[in-house]
Amino acid sequence: MRIDVVTIFPGYFDALELSLMGKARDRGLIDLNVHDLRDSALDKHRTVDDTPTGGGAGMVMTPEPWGHALDGILAGEDAADPLIIFPSPAGDVFTQAMARELAHESHLVFGCGRYEGIDQRVFDEYAERGRVRLVSIGDYVLNGGEVASIAMIEAIGRLLPGVVGNPDSLVEESHESGLLEYPSYTKPAEWRERRVPDILLSGNHAAIDKWRHEQSVERTRRVRPDLLDD
Numbered sequence: 557m558r559i560d561v562v563t564i565f566p567g568y569f570d571a572l573e574l575s576l577m578g579k580a581r582d583r584g585l586i587d588l589n590v591h592d593l594r595d596s597a598l599d600k601h602r603t604v605d606d607t608p609t610g611g612g613a614g615m616v617m618t619p620e621p622w623g624h625a626l627d628g629i630l631a632g633e634d635a636a637d638p639l640i641i642f643p644s645p646a647g648d649v650f651t652q653a654m655a656r657e658l659a660h661e662s663h664l665v666f667g668c669g670r671y672e673g674i675d676q677r678v679f680d681e682y683a684e685r686g687r688v689r690l691v692s693i694g695d696y697v698l699n700g701g702e703v704a705s706i707a708m709i710e711a712i713g714r715l716l717p718g719v720v721g722n723p724d725s726l727v728e729e730s731h732e733s734g735l736l737e738y739p740s741y742t743k744p745a746e747w748r749e750r751r752v753p754d755i756l757l758s759g760n761h762a763a764i765d766k767w768r769h770e771q772s773v774e775r776t777r778r779v780r781p782d783l784l785d786d
């Protein structure tokens with residue numbers, strides 16, 4: 557999968573050089589390209605924002621640098637029917653189901669807004685020319701789209717074939733089955749007088765599967781009853 561990111565803070569994305577994402581990039585499974593929006597600014601001060609037209613607090617990102625940066629990416633020879641995602645608290649809520657859907661895309665472009673947001677004409681322009689989605693990672697406000705993009709890239713990237721070594725571990729996770737994950741234990745069998753549940757030491761795999769499922773349902777009912785309604 558090709559992923560382009562446009563941001564004024566490219567350093568945030570250094571985190572994606574670590575761990576499984578870093579390995580996936582080294583192995584060519586994810587082709588991540590981070591672009592500094594300021595490289596597309598029009599002036600020598602590399603300005604990317606201005607005061608809101610009509611008044612109000614804060615600053616708004618101006619359309620010209622965005623137009624220049626996105627046009628460059630869309631015109632690139634590797635561009636393949638890209639979907640442009642603008643992280644925004646005003647977008648559709650990102651879920652595991654959306655991650656699965658987006659894992660089928662061949663080219664994602666993340667446009668990270670800052671300040672009070674991006675001039676609306678940028679969304680309108682690219683929605684007319686192609687596919688654009690506003691996506692929120694939850695009902696809280698971040699300082700910009702960078703952290704939200706990293707969360708989405710990791711959730712999507714780990715679903716790509718070959719990124720996670722043992723694909724079984726993807727199936728058994730929270731949210732994959734619509735339930736939260738059951739509790740996990742390892743050795744030693746007793747720690748600070750806390751024993752691993754006997755059933756897990758029984759060797760009876762059918763009984764273990766049943767117990768784990770019951771734990772998942774109980775945990776989901778207690779912590780996230782809304783998931784059971786769905």
Ligand code: ADE
Pocket residue numbers: 643644645691692693694695696697698699700701704
């Ligand atoms: N930018 C600011 N807050 C955000 C959120 N909750 N999700 C996505 N992008 C954001």
